[in-house]
Amino acid sequence: xxxxxxxxxxEVSAEALAxxxxxxxxxxxxxxNNFWRALAHDPAxxxxxxxxxxxxxxxxxxxxxxxxxLYVAVSVANNCEYCVHSHTAAARAKGMTDQMQAELLxxxxxxxQTNALATALQVPVDDRFKA
Amino acid sequence: xxxxxxxxxxEVSAEALAxxxxxxxxxxxxxxNNFWRALAHDPAxxxxxxxxxxxxxxxxxxxxxxxxxLYVAVSVANNCEYCVHSHTAAARAKGMTDQMQAELLxxxxxxxQTNALATALQVPVDDRFKA
Amino acid sequence: xxxxxxxxxxEVSAEALAxxxxxxxxxxxxxxNNFWRALAHDPAxxxxxxxxxxxxxxxxxxxxxxxxxLYVAVSVANNCEYCVHSHTAAARAKGMTDQMQAELLxxxxxxxQTNALATALQVPVDDRFKA
Amino acid sequence: xxxxxxxxxxEVSAEALAxxxxxxxxxxxxxxNNFWRALAHDPAxxxxxxxxxxxxxxxxxxxxxxxxxLYVAVSVANNCEYCVHSHTAAARAKGMTDQMQAELLxxxxxxxQTNALATALQVPVDDRFKA
Amino acid sequence: xxxxxxxxxxEVSAEALAxxxxxxxxxxxxxxNNFWRALAHDPAxxxxxxxxxxxxxxxxxxxxxxxxxLYVAVSVANNCEYCVHSHTAAARAKGMTDQMQAELLxxxxxxxQTNALATALQVPVDDRFKA
Amino acid sequence: xxxxxxxxxxEVSAEALAxxxxxxxxxxxxxxNNFWRALAHDPAxxxxxxxxxxxxxxxxxxxxxxxxxLYVAVSVANNCEYCVHSHTAAARAKGMTDQMQAELLxxxxxxxQTNALATALQVPVDDRFKA
Numbered sequence: 001x002x003x004x005x006x007x008x009x010x011e012v013s014a015e016a017l018a019x020x021x022x023x024x025x026x027x028x029x030x031x032x033n034n035f036w037r038a039l040a041h042d043p044a045x046x047x048x049x050x051x052x053x054x055x056x057x058x059x060x061x062x063x064x065x066x067x068x069x070l071y072v073a074v075s076v077a078n079n080c081e082y083c084v085h086s087h088t089a090a091a092r093a094k095g096m097t098d099q100m101q102a103e104l105l106x107x108x109x110x111x112x113q114t115n116a117l118a119t120a121l122q123v124p125v126d127d128r129f130k131a
Numbered sequence: 132x133x134x135x136x137x138x139x140x141x142e143v144s145a146e147a148l149a150x151x152x153x154x155x156x157x158x159x160x161x162x163x164n165n166f167w168r169a170l171a172h173d174p175a176x177x178x179x180x181x182x183x184x185x186x187x188x189x190x191x192x193x194x195x196x197x198x199x200x201l202y203v204a205v206s207v208a209n210n211c212e213y214c215v216h217s218h219t220a221a222a223r224a225k226g227m228t229d230q231m232q233a234e235l236l237x238x239x240x241x242x243x244q245t246n247a248l249a250t251a252l253q254v255p256v257d258d259r260f261k262a
Numbered sequence: 263x264x265x266x267x268x269x270x271x272x273e274v275s276a277e278a279l280a281x282x283x284x285x286x287x288x289x290x291x292x293x294x295n296n297f298w299r300a301l302a303h304d305p306a307x308x309x310x311x312x313x314x315x316x317x318x319x320x321x322x323x324x325x326x327x328x329x330x331x332l333y334v335a336v337s338v339a340n341n342c343e344y345c346v347h348s349h350t351a352a353a354r355a356k357g358m359t360d361q362m363q364a365e366l367l368x369x370x371x372x373x374x375q376t377n378a379l380a381t382a383l384q385v386p387v388d389d390r391f392k393a
Numbered sequence: 394x395x396x397x398x399x400x401x402x403x404e405v406s407a408e409a410l411a412x413x414x415x416x417x418x419x420x421x422x423x424x425x426n427n428f429w430r431a432l433a434h435d436p437a438x439x440x441x442x443x444x445x446x447x448x449x450x451x452x453x454x455x456x457x458x459x460x461x462x463l464y465v466a467v468s469v470a471n472n473c474e475y476c477v478h479s480h481t482a483a484a485r486a487k488g489m490t491d492q493m494q495a496e497l498l499x500x501x502x503x504x505x506q507t508n509a510l511a512t513a514l515q516v517p518v519d520d521r522f523k524a
Numbered sequence: 525x526x527x528x529x530x531x532x533x534x535e536v537s538a539e540a541l542a543x544x545x546x547x548x549x550x551x552x553x554x555x556x557n558n559f560w561r562a563l564a565h566d567p568a569x570x571x572x573x574x575x576x577x578x579x580x581x582x583x584x585x586x587x588x589x590x591x592x593x594l595y596v597a598v599s600v601a602n603n604c605e606y607c608v609h610s611h612t613a614a615a616r617a618k619g620m621t622d623q624m625q626a627e628l629l630x631x632x633x634x635x636x637q638t639n640a641l642a643t644a645l646q647v648p649v650d651d652r653f654k655a
Numbered sequence: 656x657x658x659x660x661x662x663x664x665x666e667v668s669a670e671a672l673a674x675x676x677x678x679x680x681x682x683x684x685x686x687x688n689n690f691w692r693a694l695a696h697d698p699a700x701x702x703x704x705x706x707x708x709x710x711x712x713x714x715x716x717x718x719x720x721x722x723x724x725l726y727v728a729v730s731v732a733n734n735c736e737y738c739v740h741s742h743t744a745a746a747r748a749k750g751m752t753d754q755m756q757a758e759l760l761x762x763x764x765x766x767x768q769t770n771a772l773a774t775a776l777q778v779p780v781d782d783r784f785k786a
Contacts, residue, residue, distance in 0.1 A: 002253045003612040004625075005786040031259070035245070038252040042626035048707060049245065049633070055703075056241045061230040066197055067238050073201045074242035074640075076382045077208030079472050079603050082249040083242070084384055085260040088396040099192040101397075102435035105382050107198050109375040109442070110187045111205035111214070114166070114180065116374035116467075118213040120338045120367050121169040122133045122346055128162070129216040131660040134350040135363075136524040173364035179448075180371070183441060205378075207644045210341050210734050215646055219658040232659075233697040236644050240637040240704070247636035247729075251600045251629050253608055262398040264515045265743040266756075267655040293521070297507070300514040304757035310579075311507065311764070314572060318503045323492040328459055329500050332466045336504035336771075339470030341734050344511040345504070347522040361454040369460050372449045373467035373476070376428070376442065380475040383431040384395045390424070391478040393529040469775045472603050477777055481527040494528075495566035498775050502573070502768040509598075509767035513731045513760050515739055526777045555783070559769070562776040573769065580765045585754040590721055591762050597725045598766035601732030606773040607766070609784040623716040631722050634711045635729035635738070638690070638704065642737040645693040646657045652686070653740040 004041050015043035019050050026054060033086060065094040069104050076108050135172050146174035150181050157185060164217060196225040200235050207239050266303050277305035281312050288316060295348060327356040331366050338370050397434050408436035412443050419447060426479060458487040462497050469501050528565050539567035543574050550578060557610060589618040593628050600632050659696050670698035674705050681709060688741060720749040724759050731763050 012020070020032050020040075039046040057067050068091040075083035088101075096104070143151070151163050151171075170177040188198050199222040206214035219232075227235070274282070282294050282302075301308040319329050330353040337345035350363075358366070405413070413425050413433075432439040450460050461484040468476035481494075489497070536544070544556050544564075563570040581591050592615040599607035612625075620628070667675070675687050675695075694701040712722050723746040730738035743756075751759070 002255055003609060003786050004252055033257045033260070034254045035249055035252075038254045039248065041622065042629070045248075045626060045630055045633075048710075049248065052703065052707070053241055053245070056234075056237045060234050061228060062200075062234045062238075066200070067234070069193075069197070070201060070204045070235065070238045071242045072382070073204040074208045074239055075246055076378055077205045078243065078246040079381050080246040080249050081381075081384065082254045082256055083246050084382060085256045085396060087242075088382075089260040097192060098434065102438060103187075103191050103193045103198070104201065105379060105435065106187045106438055107193075107201045108205055108382055109379050109438075110184060111202045111218075112209065112378035113371040113375040114184070115206055115209040115211040115214050116338055117170065117176075117180065117367060117371050118166055118211050119341050119343075120334070120346060120350075120370055121135055121166075122343065123165045123169045123213045124133055125213055125216045126164045129164070129220040131658050133524050134347060172360070173367070176364060176368055176371075179445065183445070186441075203644070207640055210643050212643075212646065215644060216658060219644075229696070233700060236641060236697070237700055239644055240641050240700075243640035244633040244637040247600055248629060248633050250603050250605075251596070251608060251612075251632055253605065262396050264517055264655050265740060266514055295519045295522070296516045297511055297514075300516045301510065303753070304760070307510075307757060307761055307764075310576065311510065314576070315503060315507070317572075318496075318499045322496050323490060324462075324496045324500075328462070329496070331455075331459070332463060332497065332500045333504045335463045335466040336470045336501055337508055339467045340505065340508040342508035342511050344516045344518055345508050347518045349504075351522040359454060365449075365453050365455045365460070366463065368449045369455075369463045370467055372446055373464045373480075374471065376446070377468055377471040377473035377476050379432065379438075379442065380428055380473050383397055383428075385427045385431045385475045386395055387475055387478045388426045391426070391482040393526050465775070469771055472774050474774075474777065477775060478527060481775075491565070495569060498566065498772060499569055501775055502569075502772050505771035506764040506768040509731055510760060510764050512734050512736075513727070513739060513743075513763055515736065526779055528776055557781045557784070558778045559773055559776075562778045563772065569772075573772065577765060577769070580758075580761045584758050585752060586724075586758045586762075590724070591758070593717075593721070594725060594728045594759065594762045595766045597728040598732045598763055599770055601729045602767065602770040604770035604773050606778045606780055607770050609780045611766075613784040621716060627711075627715050627717045627722070628725065630711045631717075631725045632729055634708060635726045635742075636733065638708070639730055639733040639735035639738050641694065641700075641704065642690055642735050645659055645690075647689045647693045647737045648657055649737055649740045650688045653688070653744040 002038060004038055006037065007040055012040050013043050016040040016046055019043070019047050022054075023050060035082065035086065065091060065096060068094050069096065069100070072104065073108055073111075077112070133169060135169055137168065138171055143171050144174050147171040147177055150174070150178050153185075154181060166213065166217065196222060196227060199225050200227065200231070203235065204239055204242075208243070264300060266300055268299065269302055274302050275305050278302040278308055281305070281309050284316075285312060297344065297348065327353060327358060330356050331358065331362075334366065335370055335373075339374070395431060397431055399430065400433055405433050406436050409433040409439055412436070412440050415447075416443060428475065428479065458484060458489060461487050462489065462493070465497060466501050466504075470505070526562060528562055530561060531564055536564050537567050540564040540570055543567070543571050546578075547574060559606065559610065589615060589620060592618050593620065593624070596628065597632055597635075601636070657693060659693055661692065662695055667695050668698050671695040671701055674698070674702050677709075678705060690737065690741065720746060720751060723749050724751065724755070727759065728763055728766075732767070 023032060024030055068087060071087045072091055075087055154163055155161055199218060202218045203222055206218055285294060286292055330349060333349045334353055337349055416425060417423055461480060464480040465484055468480055547556060548554055592611060595611045596615055599611055678687060679685055723742060726742045727746055730742055
């Protein structure tokens with residue numbers, strides 16, 4: 001599977017390797033997961049994606065675990081198999097417990113069903129919900 | 132708009148009114164928003180949906196604001212106009228600040244783009260991400 | 263709204279008018295709804311779409327009302343506002359009762375939530391479900 | 394694959410086993426498919442999901458086969474691989490013939506294309522379609 | 525995988541074989557890919573789908589490669605694994621270079637993120653964008 | 656509508672105004688459309704989004720009109736009303752003719768239906784399509 005083949009070590013460009021080094025340093029791991037390896041075909045896209053991700057997922061008004069669970073929620077709704085796996089694993093690594101994961105799934109399931117109902121009913125937006 | 136017409140006060144069934152009362156008591160407000168009013172055409176669906184929502188959104192291992200932001204994230208990815216409006220307003224009411232909303236949007240945007248990239252590249256899931 | 267402007271009577275081509283005539287005859291009505299009027303900008307697309315629709319929605323192993331409810335289900339899941347409205351109205355015209363509509367919505371809501379759960383859990387397909 | 398590991402027989406809780414028993418009794422089979430096994434990590438979610446499904450899919454104004462085909466239609470539009478497999482198999486078991494399946498697919502394909510066209514054209518909803 | 529089993533050579537109908545012959549002649553290849561083989565269960569759907577595809581993808585105001593890249597873009601957004609693979613391969617065969625593929629992916633990723641942002645913000649459409 | 660209110664001229668930050676200036680200079684227009692005005696609530700997100708967009712949409716191996724039509728295709732598949740309007744208008748401004756728009760729509764409709772069919776059939780990917 002994959003629409004681009006895996007690059008061998010020799011084929012990865014210097015620009016891509018520099019991004020890999022920053023991923024390793026930022027995440028404190030030697031492992032570069034397949035997503036970044038696939039993006040290495042286009043070092044400019046790899047670099048832009050990684051740098052934006054690093055900024056967006058950094059601690060802020062929302063903590064990293066909350067951000068990771070939001071990432072899982074979007075990935076499930078968008079039905080991205082790779083992303084559901086990778087971000088569930090990341091949320092686990094950031095401290096998501098069994099109970100938190102259970103509640104995350106329950107909220108996703110709940111939202112999915114009321115999303116469908118509101119769309120089926122074409123409910124008009126209440127004035128008080130408009131900014 | 133709407134695929135069902137608005138029920139007048141006389142048309143809402145006793146079973147639906149009982150649900151409305153519980154919504155009012157639980158949320159400490161007199162206001163019943165349009166989603167519940169549209170569902171009142173089917174009191175059994177109204178009741179099942181509300182009771183499940185009340186359970187799922189109650190405080191647990193995740194706090195109510197986190198759950199509400201997850202709800203927004205799913206609603207955006209599913210593109211439910213009504214739900215994006217209503218749950219953004221609910222998150223605001225539960226304490227979402229401007230900065231938190233900004234970070235919520237940034238995570239949703241980030242996930243949407245890497246979801247698309249992983250799908251376009253058909254990246255195989257790393258073994259270490261499998262449970 | 264709309265990304266193409268409405269054609270005036272004089273602007274509709276003879277090829278498009280012939281399709282309009284067939285829609286009127288097939289549906290036994292004078293009314294041409296906005297979807298077909300918008301497609302009239304491209305008579306070839308209008309004709310291909312209408313002729314395929316006429317074939318697909320004709321009575322067969324599935325009756326026209328069942329087909330129309332399936333159309334609503336897909337339109338809700340794809341979140342097409344226009345289509346949810348038009349096909350709900352069409353299902354009504356073909357005999358969908360309040361109770362049938364209520365059950366249709368309940369199935370759509372149920373499927374939406376288990377779809378999300380199966381995706382979140384990345385459940386492997388049971389061998390017995392493979393053809 | 395899967396974001397939760399398979400539970401061994403000893404790990405499934407008594408509450409989950411009771412749900413499994415009800416699934417077996419209701420469906421008149423010993424087989425518990427992977428979806429329910431994965432949900433067993435959260436017995437409360439398992440129980441809520443199963444009980445709602447049992448109610449929603451019971452015979453009513455719509456017969457069980459029609460409901461199952463609606464489930465397939467939503468699952469295809471939501472692109473849930475597991476669900477497309479499991480509900481196609483369920484529809485087969487409930488009597489969906491080759492010809493019915495062929496018409497189901499033709500309607501799904503038709504709806505998908507007119508959904509896309511209506512969205513691309515941003516067709517305004519006809520007044521007569523509003524409830 | 526697959527919700528219909530593979531037909532053996534003897535089982536493919538004469539009507540389906542005639543479509544296969546036209547695919548071979550049009551594409552100048554002996555190879556019939558799995559999509560068409562799966563559709564052969566319903567020769568009428570196979571024929572309608574192929575003939576429409578042949579018309580739509582023929583050179584016109586847009587060249588075949590541009591059409592194929594548009595097909596990839598839709599397939600990624602709709603998250604169709606089979607289609608992403610087959611149309612990426614087709615685009616490659618029609619001359620899509622590494623650099624073009626990189627730009628295609630960058631546009632898809634960009635659109636996916638601004639789509640999500642516009643939906644999250646529920647931005648009203650500017651009057652000047654309405655036809 | 657909108658989940659953030661419109662900022663008055665006094666409320667837009669200096670950082671956001673600098674982005675507006677760059678949009679005006681790049682596009683050679685005084686008009687700032689609603690999307691950018693809504694993003695101005697978060698100048699950092701506004702700036703990151705605009706700068707990435709400017710890079711991605713610049714002429715490259717793909718010309719700006721092709722990129723804009725790809726943007727429309729993704730926006731339709733993601734069902735973003737605002738984006739369908741704004742990018743259709745942008746494609747028009749960049750030279751998309753009636754005939755090109757008609758072919759764009761035909762490809763989107765075609766892809767949407769074969770995406771649905773491949774998903775419904777769960778067609779396995781041909782080995783030759785794997786990179």
